[in-house]
Amino acid sequence: MRAVGWRGRGAVCSTAWLLLAVAAIAGCQEKLTSPGECPALCPGGEVQALDIVLRPIAGRDSTFSGYVNRGSGVALLVSNGLAVSDNRAAYRFASRPDSIVVGNDTVPYTIDSVAIALDLVARDTLVDGLKVYLYRVSEGITDTLTFAGLEAQLTPAGIIDSIEVPDTLNSGAIRTVLTGVDLAKVDLPLGGSGVLAIGVAMAADQPSGIRIGSAQAGNGATFITYVNVDVADTTTSVRKQVLSRTATFNTYLTRAALIPDPAFLTLGGDSASRVLLRFALPPEVAESASIVRATLELIPRGPIPGLPTDPAVLVGRAVLADLGAKSPVTIDPRFIVDDTLSANRADTVRMDVTRIVQLWQAASERPSAIFLTLLPEAATFMRAEFGSTRTDPTITPSAPEPVGAPRLRITYQRPFPFENP
Amino acid sequence: MRRTFFLLLLALPPAAAAQSSQFGARGLGYPGRGVSTRSAGSAGAFGLFDAESSLNPAALGSLQTVTAGFTGVQGFRTVDNPIGSASLRESRFPLATIAGPIRRLPLALGVSYSLYADRDFSLASSDTLDLRGAPVPVFDTLSSRGGISDLRVAAAYGRGRTTVGGSFHILTGSNRLQSRRTFEDDSYLPVAQSAELSYAGIGGSVGVIHRLGSRFSVAAIARSDGHVSIDRDSTPVSRTDLPYTFGLGLLWQASPKFAVAGQGIFRTWSGANSDLLAEGGPGSDNTVELALGGEYVGDPKRPYRRPLRIGARYATLPFPVEAGVQPTEFAISLGTGTRFAQQRGGVDLALEHVWRSAGEFKERSFLVAIGVSVRP
Numbered sequence: 076m077r078a079v080g081w082r083g084r085g086a087v088c089s090t091a092w093l094l095l096a097v098a099a100i101a102g103c104q105e106k107l108t109s110p111g112e113c114p115a116l117c118p119g120g121e122v123q124a125l126d127i128v129l130r131p132i133a134g135r136d137s138t139f140s141g142y143v144n145r146g147s148g149v150a151l152l153v154s155n156g157l158a159v160s161d162n163r164a165a166y167r168f169a170s171r172p173d174s175i176v177v178g179n180d181t182v183p184y185t186i187d188s189v190a191i192a193l194d195l196v197a198r199d200t201l202v203d204g205l206k207v208y209l210y211r212v213s214e215g216i217t218d219t220l221t222f223a224g225l226e227a228q229l230t231p232a233g234i235i236d237s238i239e240v241p242d243t244l245n246s247g248a249i250r251t252v253l254t255g256v257d258l259a260k261v262d263l264p265l266g267g268s269g270v271l272a273i274g275v276a277m278a279a280d281q282p283s284g285i286r287i288g289s290a291q292a293g294n295g296a297t298f299i300t301y302v303n304v305d306v307a308d309t310t311t312s313v314r315k316q317v318l319s320r321t322a323t324f325n326t327y328l329t330r331a332a333l334i335p336d337p338a339f340l341t342l343g344g345d346s347a348s349r350v351l352l353r354f355a356l357p358p359e360v361a362e363s364a365s366i367v368r369a370t371l372e373l374i375p376r377g378p379i380p381g382l383p384t385d386p387a388v389l390v391g392r393a394v395l396a397d398l399g400a401k402s403p404v405t406i407d408p409r410f411i412v413d414d415t416l417s418a419n420r421a422d423t424v425r426m427d428v429t430r431i432v433q434l435w436q437a438a439s440e441r442p443s444a445i446f447l448t449l450l451p452e453a454a455t456f457m458r459a460e461f462g463s464t465r466t467d468p469t470i471t472p473s474a475p476e477p478v479g480a481p482r483l484r485i486t487y488q489r490p491f492p493f494e495n496p
Numbered sequence: 497m498r499r500t501f502f503l504l505l506l507a508l509p510p511a512a513a514a515q516s517s518q519f520g521a522r523g524l525g526y527p528g529r530g531v532s533t534r535s536a537g538s539a540g541a542f543g544l545f546d547a548e549s550s551l552n553p554a555a556l557g558s559l560q561t562v563t564a565g566f567t568g569v570q571g572f573r574t575v576d577n578p579i580g581s582a583s584l585r586e587s588r589f590p591l592a593t594i595a596g597p598i599r600r601l602p603l604a605l606g607v608s609y610s611l612y613a614d615r616d617f618s619l620a621s622s623d624t625l626d627l628r629g630a631p632v633p634v635f636d637t638l639s640s641r642g643g644i645s646d647l648r649v650a651a652a653y654g655r656g657r658t659t660v661g662g663s664f665h666i667l668t669g670s671n672r673l674q675s676r677r678t679f680e681d682d683s684y685l686p687v688a689q690s691a692e693l694s695y696a697g698i699g700g701s702v703g704v705i706h707r708l709g710s711r712f713s714v715a716a717i718a719r720s721d722g723h724v725s726i727d728r729d730s731t732p733v734s735r736t737d738l739p740y741t742f743g744l745g746l747l748w749q750a751s752p753k754f755a756v757a758g759q760g761i762f763r764t765w766s767g768a769n770s771d772l773l774a775e776g777g778p779g780s781d782n783t784v785e786l787a788l789g790g791e792y793v794g795d796p797k798r799p800y801r802r803p804l805r806i807g808a809r810y811a812t813l814p815f816p817v818e819a820g821v822q823p824t825e826f827a828i829s830l831g832t833g834t835r836f837a838q839q840r841g842g843v844d845l846a847l848e849h850v851w852r853s854a855g856e857f858k859e860r861s862f863l864v865a866i867g868v869s870v871r872p
Contacts, residue, residue, distance in 0.1 A: 106586075108637065110579040111619025116521045116817055116857075117638055119776070122677055122687075124625050124634075365687045367679070368627075429685055486627050486684065491638075491675040493691040495726055495734040495775040496524045 118494035124367070127360065129483040133464045133471075135353040136481060138335050139400035143347040144218070146326030148454030149292035150196045152345070153207070153277045153327065154284030159380035159418075159456050160345065161330035163225050163276050164287060165216050166322040168298040170269035177306050177313060184302035184316070189261050191273065192250035192297045194288030195240065197385040204280035205240040207249060207287075211260060214270040222328040229274050235260045261298075271298055271320070284382045284456050295322040333458065338465045339376055339478070343387060343449030344458030350447040351394070351402060354483055361436060364487035369432035371445065372482040373424040373461040381418030381457030388450040389416045389424065389459075393431045397442040404446045410434050416449065418457060432485060516586050516616040518575050518859060519823045519852055522778045523768070523815030524724075524736065525643050525671075528611025529785075532591060533567050533867025537831015537846035538789025539807025541757040544715035544745035545705060547606070548593055548869065551743065551761075552703035552717045553650035553661030556604040562596030565869040573861040579621060586616065595650070604652045612646040615671050633680040642671040644695045644724065657707040667697035667724055667738075697724035697738060715745040715759070723771075736771040739763040739782075739814075752796035758788040765814035778815055781822045785811035789829070800842060805831035816854060823854035833867070842869040 111117060145151075151164040174181045191209055198205060212228040236251040253261060263269050273296070277285055288294030300318040308314060327345075335341035341348040352371075360366070371391065381387065393410035395403045405411065414426050428445060435443045449459060462478030464470045470480060520526030531540045532548035544552045548565040566589070573584045595606025618639040624631045650663035671693040678686040699721030707713045721738035745759030765780040773779045789807025793799040806829070813823040833844030844867040852859040 106584050108582065108584070108618040108620045108639075110575065110577055110582055111621035111636070111638060116518055116577070116619050117621075118522055118640075118673075122636065122675060124627060124677075126628055365689060367677075367684045367687055427683065484628065488677065488687050488689075491689045491691075492776075493673050493675070493689075493693075493728070494522075494777055495693070495728060496736060496772065496777060 118496075119492040120494075122491050123489045124486060125489070126484065126486050127357065129354050129356070129485065130467065130470065130480045131352045131464055132355055136340060136463045137351050137399070138337070138339070138341045138348050139351065140335055140341070140346040140348040142349060143453035145328070145345050145453055146218075146289065146324070147291055148347070149289060149451045150286040150454035151275070151289050151325055151327040152284060152286055152329075152454070152456060153275050154282070154456070155277050155279060156282040157284040157382065157456065158282065159382070159458060160332075162284065162327050163222065163229065163274060164327040165212055165220065165225055165272060165274045165325065166296040167214060167216055167270060167272040167324040168296070168320040169323045171263055171271070171298070171300060171318055171320055172269060173265050175302070175304055175316060175318075177304060177308065180306075182304055182306055184304045186258055187301040187303055187315070188252055188254040189258060189301070190250050190252045190297075190299040191235065191261075192248055192299065193238075193275070194294040194296075195244065195246050195249050196286040196288055196294070197246060197382070198240075198285045199283045199382055200245050200384045202279050202281055202283040203242045204278075205242070205283070205285065206278045207238045207240060207285070208276045208278065209235040209238070209251065210274040210276065211235050212272045212274040214268060214272045216272050216324070216326075218326065220326065220328065222330050225274055225328050229276050233274075235273065286382075286385065286454065286456075289454070290322045290325050295325055297321055336460065338463065338474070338476070340373075340461040340463045340481070342389070342447055342459040342461070343452070343455055345453060347453040348449075348458075350461075351399070351444060352447065352481055353397065353442065353444045356432075356435060356443055359489075360485060360487055363490050364436075365490070366429060366433050366436065366485060366487045368486040369427070369429045370484045371426045371428045372484060373426075374479040374481070375421055375424065376460040376462065376476075376478050378419045378421040379416065379457060379459045381455065383418050385456065386415045386417045387455040387457040389414050389426065390448045390450055391426055391428055391431065392446045392448070393434050394442050394444040394446050397444055402444070402446060416457065416459060424459075424461070428483070432483070516571065516573070516584070516588070516614060517852060517861075518577065518617065518619075518857060519813050519815065519817060519854065520614050521617050521619060521640070522817055523772055523780055525613035525615035525815075527613055527763075527783070527814060528590060528646070530591065530608075530610045530646070532565055532593070533831070533844040533846050533865040534805075534833060536848060536865045537805030537807070537829055537833070537844065538757065538791055539787045539809035539827060539829045539848070540785075541745075541759055541787040541789030541807045541809075542747065542791070543787070544703070544717060544743055544759050545713060545747050545757065547595060547604075548867070550591065550593060550608040550610045550646070550648050550650075552705065552715055552745075553606075553648075553663040553701060554652050554659045554703035554705045554715065554717075556595050556606045556650055556652035556661060557602075557654035557659035557705065559595055559597050559604050559606075561871045562594070563869055563871050564594040565592065565867060567591040567865060567867045569866075570864045571861055573859060576858040578856050588616075602654045604654075606648075606650045608646075608648045608650070610646045610648070612644040612667055612669075614643040615640045616643065627684070632684065635678050635680070637676045638674070639676075640671060640673050643669055645669040659705045661703045663701045663703075665699035665701065665719075665721065667695060667699060667721060670694040691728055694727045694730075695724050696727075697722060699738065701741070711749045713747040715743075715747070717741065717743040734771065734775050737767040739765045739767055753794070754790060754792050756788075756790045758786070760787075761785040763814070768814075772815075778817065778819070780814045781812070781816065783812045783814050785809065800833060800835040800839065802832050802834055805829070805846070813852070813854075817857050818855045821855045823852060823857070825850055825852040827851070840871045842871075843867065844869070
């Protein structure tokens with residue numbers, strides 16, 4: 076009995092030893108990082124970080140225009156003598172029928188009132204006294220309409236109404252309602268096309284501009300007719316109906332549309348211009364460097380014209396293939412960068428394009444190029460002009476108006492010189 | 497059940513270092529010692545006589561039965577250098593052996609897997625760079641995992657008072673290096689670069705143990721490892737000569753309860769000097785390791801029942817971190833152990849306190865070694 080007890084104690088001790096051994100080895104978390112004294116403790120040496128500044132390949136930085144037509148953008152421009160551009164807008168609504176079908180009968184109606192609604196997308200919030208004028212214009216307006224042609228129709232005789240926009244309203248719906256004798260201003264004769272077209276102008280305490288909704292964006296102007304139907308049915312919804320018509324065509328026109336200066340790089344404006352920049356990475360960077368930061372720097376020709384307090388978005392995209400103006404660009408969000416661009420900005424515009432430049436390294440089939448766009452295209456007052464290789468005095472000494480070319484500032488690291496023992 | 501446990505032990509990854517050190521950051525790393533926990537308890541002084549260590553193939557001749565051994569080490573280290581100090585800890589499994597006698601023959605065979613050189617380290621540093629005309633603080637980490645392992649196949653032949661042995665060594669392993677840099681200004685992206693070194697080499701060693709009377713034994717070894725070929729990311733990049741090793745040990749059984757041993761091992765690491773310098777490394781120097789230790793057993797009839805082991809060791813390290821200053825280390829150790837399950841299982845413990853230094857670079861380390869042995 077006693078011997079058995081001793082054996083049991085021995086087994087317990089042995090197990091305890093074993094458990095202690097396993098616990099001691101397995102129970103500790105590693106912590107291996109110690110202070111590194113270089114170069115003594117650094118096998119191979121130290122990491123070298125370098126900066127380089129690249130300019131686009133001379134003559135290969137280009138402006139291309141006409142990607143989005145006026146009126147095909149997400150907003151229409153209206154202004155009253157704004158320095159960057161003087162604009163008027165026009166909408167043509169879908170045809171309104173002369174009669175309404177009630178049951179199996181087609182019955183005429185009488186108009187109670189008419190509302191015309193616009194969506195105010197943006198305004199200069201620092202300018203008060205905004206008033207939007209609606210004019211009746213020819214129902215036959217098309218893409219061929221000119222500023223002068225529209226302006227000629229915006230006469231006091233053709234005015235439908237003016238909408239005073241509260242100074243506190245920065246965006247949202249604005250509307251006017253016509254009743255009584257004012258209905259004659261939007262009268263659509265029986266047997267006619269039933270189409271109403273309106274022109275839009277504005278006034279304010281000082282030259283300014285607004286952006287209003289477009290059919291493309293789904294927030295274009297609406298022409299609403301409230302009618303009474305003369306039927307025996309006593310149901311209100313049958314006797315009082317609403318005919319709502321949206322714009323089937325809209326556009327805006329610029330008094331003096333500017334053609335982009337080929338010496339400069341132009342973005343935005345009603346020409347919906349884009350810029351393609353092509354670079355040549357040095358072999359050391361292209362083949363073996365680790366790019367830690369790449370910044371595209373654009374030098375404005377002067378203060379960037381636009382509508383104050385209504386910024387645009389500068390977007391840079393990696394190019395999938397260099398086909399000039401029709402170069403396809405990436406839709407991968409990792410290789411799309413953007414930055415807000417405010418009006419009247421005159422300092423250098425900087426964009427972080429690190430991922431895009433890393434893509435040039437990683438995929439040699441991708442051209443070393445960036446496509447720049449100013450959003451919303453054909454729907455912003457902003458028109459940015461930047462220096463190019465044709466205006467950079469270090470590249471083109473004879474440039475009549477010297478402005479520096481775009482710069483691509485790359486910070487990179489050389490490969491770590493791992494030591495071979 | 498026992499076999500399962502034994503196989504489980506062998507399945508554990510032993511290919512790491514006995515200990516990491518800032519003195520393993522240069523050259524081929526921190527050299528392994530190939531001693532079992534039992535031997536480490538006496539500072540390695542009995543290493544040339546110990547069958548569970550991988551130093552002397554002739555020591556296998558002392559095995560009475562098939563024995564599998566496994567060693568784990570937990571290290572607690574304080575590092576000082578001109579940049580600062582840090583307290584570190586690491587777990588390693590530096591040695592696994594299996595060996596046993598051949599029936600009816602005075603022959604023993606064994607296989608072991610041990611550390612040859614360890615390159616486990618992480619070094620953190622900070623700096624300020626002038627980027628784009630502005631100072632940018634950066635934080636760098638250079639880390640390495642892996643090293644060179646030593647797979648040994650050994651045989652011992654004993655006749656009379658003398659046992660001779662020979663072994664064949666395969667040196668293999670890999671070393672994953674990574675350099676990471678982060679910037680305080682997060683508009684700079686962090687960078688991680690990596691490389692993998694792989695090593696291949698072969699070597700051979702011979703050893704002898706001779707008993708002089710009933711109380712003295714002497715052991716000697718000689719080993720050549722030729723060279724190690726190094727590939728970086730599968731591309732051959734260099735070839736480094738490895739040292740010859742010569743060792744001599746003496747064991748004195750002072751009484752049935754007390755034994756004293758000492759040994760010295762000399763390695764010609766200077767042979768690798770020119771190869772390392774050619775690769776931009778720090779070069780290398782010959783090393784010497786001297787150990788003296790004793791073992792006291794309370795009951796000579798049961799020598800494995802909680803013996804007391806003690807020892808001290810001095811060694812020079814091959815790869816300098818400062819030009820002209822060879823690192824040295826000094827260690828004192830204490831150990832014990834026990835056997836159970838009719839001597840079929842055993843656990844040994846060793847505690848070692850190590851001081852290493854080279855100029856302004858210093859290191860103190862407590863190493864807790866645990867050895868498990870199984871005799872199925």
